[in-house]
Amino acid sequence: MKFYSFLFLVFLSQFGFTQHQYPKNYFSSPLKIPIVLSGTFGELRSNHFHSGIDIKTQGxxxxxxxxxxxGHVSRIKIGQYGFGKAIYIxxxxxxxxxYAHLQKFKNPIQQYVKFIQYKKEKYAIGNIFPKPExxxxxxxDIIxxxxxxxxxxxxxxHYEIRNTKTxxxxxxxxxxxxxxxxxxPTIQKLIAYPLSDDARIDNSTNKAVLQFKQVEEGKYITDRINAYGIIGFGVSTFDRLNGATNKNGIYSLEMKVNGTTVYYHDVETFSFSESKFINxxxxxxxxxxxxxRVQKTHKVLENRLSLYKNLVNNGKIVIENGLNYTVEILIKDLKNNTTSVKIPVKGVKSNLIFQQKDTTNFKITAKNFNKFQQKNSIIAFPKNTFYKDCFIDFKVENGxxxxxxPTIPLDKRYTLTFNTTHLTDLQKQQVYIANVDYPKYPRYVSxxxxxxKVYTSxxxxxxxxxxxxxxxxxIKLLNFYNKQWVTKHKKLKVKIIDKESGIRNYHxxxxxxxxxxxxxxxxxxxxxxxxDKKLxxxxxxxxLVLSDNVGNTKTLKATFFRK
Known part of the structure; x- marks a missing residue:
């Protein structure tokens, strides 16, 4: 009975790895140059997965x-950051x-966009949703x-394909x-993690970086590790494609224990709402x-990513005393180029005494609203800002x-508030909150x-x-000077800088x-x-009127002549 259950589990596991069939010949290439990628779909980025492919344009x-x-243009987006100029068909x-990061659109789309920008007197106009006709x-068509x-x-x-409905x-x-x-793919680092209170790796409660050596092309092995309890693994890896040196993302990550798959995920598809769970x-x-970035081959309960398929015990491995295990991690790209590493594991129970976890006076109960105050600073965390209960440090020293x-990922924003009753009226105008994780390079935060009081989220x-x-x-004039004839100029260029709080707007x-x-x-x-317009x-x-984020304003005027 156990044998048939095992076969059924393997069948489900293999069946789960199959891809949905997408139309292979419906879409032609958006560029008529050789396709070389500088970024792949699902690549690990800051707080999100890369939602498309980045096609190199020869610089x-x-x-x-x-x-x-x-098709028809369903959306146009103009932003200072993010996608920049983008069009959706x-x-x-x-x-x-x-299609994102465009230099400009093809007419009549370009004319339409500029009409709206001049009407609103804004460069960044967010989203436009033209009617289908x-x-x-x-x-x-050139778009x-x-x-x-x-x-x-x-x-x-940056090129994406989305399901229009979902x-x-x-x-x-x-x-x-x-x-x-x-x-x-290339393996950079391999880590083993103790996941339960009684778990040990080589008689330690700390995670262990594992050394590995090549046994043949694309295949590696580590020295044997002694372990006990519930453990997991993680791997830092990247992939390269022909024609480029960029370190791109992989397509799939799989882990087997004694030949049976217990963990698998791939980047076939995902939704924007789940992308934050990359953390x-x-x-x-x-x-x-x-x-x-080390990708874990085990899943925590709070992780709601849909990338996983048929996990066994969420990829967590129970190591029993006296038993031997062979863990194999397989890393693949979409062309099925594969790199694998085997990790021999021996179950050895440790007599090392469990160490009490660090605690502080500031305990976070994730399901509750949490608020703390120190001197002139208040922090307030909405319910479920943290993924799980924990203790945090909170102190005010030397301002x-x-x-x-910044080592704990958050699901929501929290509020940090400073009392400013001690500041003069002028100081209250000039003050802003800065992140000083790197003291030499303070960074303005909204x-x-x-x-x-001043506060940020x-x-x-x-x-x-x-x-x-x-x-x-x-402000500095770049390609012209005051009282200059600029008849042959196609553009006017101005340099602007604010090294303190940063530029907020310009007119x-x-x-x-x-x-x-x-x-x-x-x-x-x-x-x-x-x-843009005839003078x-x-x-x-x-x-030009330029303002920074605290309201300091600079005005520049210049005369030019043009036939």
Whole structure:
């Protein structure tokens, strides 16, 4: 009976690994250049999984993007950060394709967007939802041009495919895009974790970094470890594709114990709402300390990711005294290039005395509202901000409020409030809250002010301090000077900087009429395109008003001439 149950379990496990069948020939490539990826679907990013593929554009901007199938423009998004300029095309087969970080859109879409920007007198206009008949699209139509807008780290095209109805994102490589890839994933680090109070690894209650050696191509083995109780494993790994040196994400991670699969997940599809649980998939404390992501091959109860398939005991392994185990971890990319590592384990019970866990005066009961005060600082955590009960450090020393260390992932934002009754009226205007985890590089955090207090809402534990911004922002004309003829110029460019609280907003006019200036926040450059509107006359007054996050304002005026 046990034998048949085992076969049934194996059958279910293998059946669970099969992919949904997606149309392979419906969508053509959005770019007519060789497809080389700098980022893969489901790649581990800060607080989220990568929701598309990043296609390299040979270091260039302005490469045409072609509609891969018939459809209509269902959404246009313009933001300073994130996707930057993005366009969404809904297709009749039930999928929506998404293109982000664009330099610009193809007319008439570009004209339509600029009309709205000038009407609202804003660059970042959020989402636009045109009616289906507004911009019908045929397969092969140019819809825009590749760029570097938003949170992009360099010119490329971010490309997504979503289920239109559910908005779940699906790996675009499952639809027929076929970049060359014959490289196996690489293992960087392998860690073993004691998961129960009585668990030991090599007679220690601490996690252990395991050394491994290659036995043949793509196959590794570790020295034998002695263990007892409930244990788990984690692996730091990346994958490379042909034609690029980028360290990309893997497709699947599997763990077997004595030949039976007990853990499996892959990045076929996921929803945006679950992406935040990446912080429970990885060893979050290790990541915050060493900036390396270790994917755990065991699942905690609070983790609601849908990536997992047919887990046995959530991937946690019960090691019994006197028994031997062979643990094998298999790492694959979408082309089934595989790297594996075997870990021999011997069950050895330890006599090491259990050590009491650290506690503080600030106990978090996750299901309750938690509020604490120290000197002039108050922290307030809504219900279920933390995934589980814990103790945190909370103290105020030398003006720095330390809310634990940023090594515990949070599900919700909490509020940090500072009392400002001791500040002068001028100081209250100039004050802001800064994160000072790295004291040499304080970082402004969104600061709100009420009578005699300032506060912020954040999902990051760490150290915070009140700082003061007393300086006005800096403005410099870049490609023209006052009273210059600029007839041959296509654009006006201005450099803007604020090293304290940061730039909050800007307002530019020519001859007292608002003009659209695009802000490249990575270079600190504002750009106006003369093709936007026809100027009347030859003498013109350019004016720029720039404000930082505490309200310090700088105004620049310059005259230019243009035929």
């Amino acid at each position: 260039k901007e302005g490469i045409p993007i072609y509609a891969p199938a018939d 809904e297709h009749p087969n039930g999928y929506t394709t998404v 507004k911009f019908p699209i045929k397969k092969g 825009g041009y590749t760029g570097d807008t938003g949170g992009s780290g360099g010119p490329h095209l 908005e779940k994102i699906i790996n675009p490589l499952l639809f027929g895009i076929n970049p060359k890839d014959n490289k196996r 429970l998939l990885i060893d979050y404390k290790h990541y915050k300390k060493y900036k390396k 720095v409020t330390k809310v634990h260390t 600061t709100k002010k009420k009578f005699n 954040t999902k990051s534990l760490g150290s915070y301090k009140l700082l003061f911004d007393t300086k006005k922002p800096y 530019a006019t020519i001859d007292n009429q608002w003009v659209l200036m695009e802000f490249n926040h990575k270079k600190g450059i504002l750009t106006y395109d003369f093709s 009347v006359g030859s003498k013109h007054l350019f004016k």
